[in-house]
Amino acid sequence: MDLEVKGVAASPVSQIQPFSGRKKPLQQGWTSKSWTIQNPCLPVVPRLDLGSLIDSDDEDKFSNIPLSTAHIHFNPPKSSSALHWITLHQKPSSHHHLSELEEDIIPENLPETTNKYKLKYQQYKTEMKEGYKEYSQRNAEKTKSNITHQQSPRNKIDDKCVQGEEAIMDNLTTLDRKALLQQGYADNTYRAPWRTRKSEAEIVTAQKKKQTVEEQVMIDNLSRAVISDPEQNLIIEKQESAHILPDSKMASLRFKKRTLHETKIRTHSTLTENMLSYKVQFDGRIISRNGRDACRELIGFFFIHDQSLTVYEYRQFGKNRTTVLPFIQKHVYSHQHGRRKGKQYQLGDFYIGADLTFLSAAHPRLPESVTENTLLTLRITNIDQVALNSLKTDSVEHEDDITNQETNDKLVLKAIQDVLKEQLCNRGVRILTGFGKYLQQMDKEGNGLLDKADLKQALKVFHLEVSENDFESAWLVLNSNDSGKVDYGEFKRAIIGEMNEYRKAFVRKAFMKLDFNKTGSIPIIDIRKCYCAKQHPQVISGHSTEEEIKSSFLETLKDACSKSDEVSYGEFEDYYEGLSIGIVDDEDFVSILRTPWGI
Incomplete structure (x- = not known):
């Protein structure tokens, strides 16, 4: 069935000849002139008059091209082989008009540009120069501000500090400016999804650690307490004294009754799982300049039934081996420093940032580096707030003058x-x-x-x-x-002042990653190997190289060290303590540690 749309006839598929890409030979006796005579209805492209392309003040007036020789027809010839006709005769038509254009002569004596265009070009040139000059100045100011004060607008310091910023900046040394380069990491948000996933994994790992320590505490207090209770010895001795003969003490050891404690006997200090369930769990750290002691992972428990507390240490050897050991034995303790010295610990003494003090001499099993000082001070870094609030509602504690x-x-x-x-x-x-x-x-x-x-x-x-x-x-x-x-x-x-415990936790985490041998100090060569400046904004923008950022960090860090080849934990913490003063948002400070150290 033949279809005809808008005057164009559709021929069967068999009549359509596809374009092969090669030039087919023309029929004998066919010329472009004879073809034009036989097809008077085809449109003719008007000749291009190059002489009319001259500059004129009348821009809106176009030169009129005579179209007397042009024959424009909108109705193509009606034929059953229209498509075949277009494919066959399109190229000769183009060849015919190209031959006519080659006969035209391009004038060589074109008139010069008018004064109006010269004035416009001069104005455009001046505007471009001024715009580029302003752009260069803005870039220079932005680069200078990034170097001297790397801080995002939403993380500016308080108004008083901002008002005196000009006077402060005048007093900055080269060392200060190099240290402030580290604040540039606060503006970098390149790994937001990765950081979220890593934080979730860290939370799961911390929960597993706490669960492991809690299980060990329950085992120690429920199964071992009965055997190690001194009251068991008194009860057994009383029971055996009624049946022992006077001369039995001289008998051989193999005739004596040798048994473990009678675990069925209930003593006054016998604990139950229900009694131990009323407790507050908290994380702690030792306030010390010693890196090994400051990075110990301590988890403590305060029990309500007898106002006692205990602290355990979680230790990991390699990837798979872990152990949980008691650091402070379960007992009733009192404050050893401050206004509350001599008063027993109560529930109100446990909150984030609180200090727990102990006499080192009362705990001989502590490490030697800890017993060197008279007092052992533990800082509570995290606490089970849900359990604490629940227990506070049940207990009544009155505020005193202290x-x-x-x-x-x-x-x-x-x-x-x-x-x-x-x-x-x-x-x-x-x-x-x-x-x-x-x-x-x-x-x-x-x-x-x-x-x-x-x-x-x-x-x-x-x-x-x-x-x-x-x-x-x-x-x-x-x-x-x-x-x-x-x-x-x-x-x-x-x-x-001090940075809060949330920030200090990341400082310790970075130090623990760098302290491969757990010696409490880090060689400078290891810091150079681990520090990565690829994601620093100055490096990304091309204003500085990785080596320049790394060198500036090492130079400022070495200035804090008493030894030229290593950094202690106290010096490492002091460096980030000083950097923390000018940063308001906690997450920005965390970015400064996460990005270069990969924690």
Whole structure:
């Protein structure tokens, strides 16, 4: 069936000749002129008049091309082989018009451009130069701001620090600017999905650790407590004394009754699973400059039934071998430092950031590096808040005068920290690392204690301006035992402040990854191998190379070290403590640690 649409006839498929790509020979006697005479209905392309293409002030007026010779027809010839006709005769028609164009002569004496176009071109050239100049200036300012103050707009410091930013930036040294380059990682969000997955995996791993430790605690207190209870010996001796003959003590050992404790006997201290279930679980760390002790994974429990507490250490050897050992034996303990010294631990003493103090001499099984100090201080880094809230509703604890005094002490120290924060906005790394080294050098006795004059001198050397009244208030808080000396590490934490435990957890995680041999210090060569600057914004934008960013980090870190070839945990923590002062958001600080160290 033949179809005809808009005057074009459709021929059967057999009549359509596909285009083969080769030029077919023309029929005998056929010429382009004779073909044109036989087909007068075909359109003719008008000739191109190059002489009319001249510059004129009348831009909207086009030159009229005479179309007297043009014959335009919109109705193609009606034929059953229309498609065949178009395919066969399209090329000769093009050849005919090309031959006509070759006969035209292109004029060589074209007129010059008018003054109007010259003026427009000059204006365009001037605008382009000015625009490029402004663009270059903006880029230079942006690059300078990134180098001197790598901080996103949403993470700016408080208004007081911003107002004095110009004066502070004038006092920055080259070392300060190199340290501030690390803040550039806070703007990098290149691995958001990967970070989310890794955080979820870390949470699952931490829950498994806590479950393992909790099971071990229950085993130790339920199965072993009966055997190790001293009361068992007294009961057994009373039962056997009624049946033992006077001369039986002289009998041979093989005739004596040798049995384990009678586990069926119920003593006063016998525990049940229900009694042990009322507890608060918390994570802790040792406040120490020793890397091995500071990175110990400690998990503690406070039991409500007898107000006792215990702390266990989770240790991992390789990938598959783990062990759980008691670090602080289960017992009733009291505060050994501060305003609550001598008071028994209660439920209100357990919260994130709280310090638990113990006498090292009372725990002979502790590591030697811990027993070197008189006091062992544990900082609570995380706690089971659900269990804590549930137990607090059941127990009734009244606030006493000591609680009010501790609140006032915190307010006094917080006011001093706010004043010093303005002075440490961009110079935190250099001042904190140098301040720690200076205090350590002043400690001639090596016991970690300094008097009032030494601490005043240290503040004066590093231009940390603290008023006399504020200093005396801080001294009264820290020197609660009237010994005339205070721990300079505690003094530094009190007046300068500390980053929160969430940030410190990532600092310890980075240090543990770098400390391959678990020695408590990291060789500089290992830090150079592990530090990766590929994702630093300056490297991505091409303003700096990986080696430049790495060198700037190592240079500022080495300045904090007492040894040129290794970094201790305390020095590593001081570096990031100073960097943390100028960063408000916790996740930005975590990015600074995650990105270069891959944690």
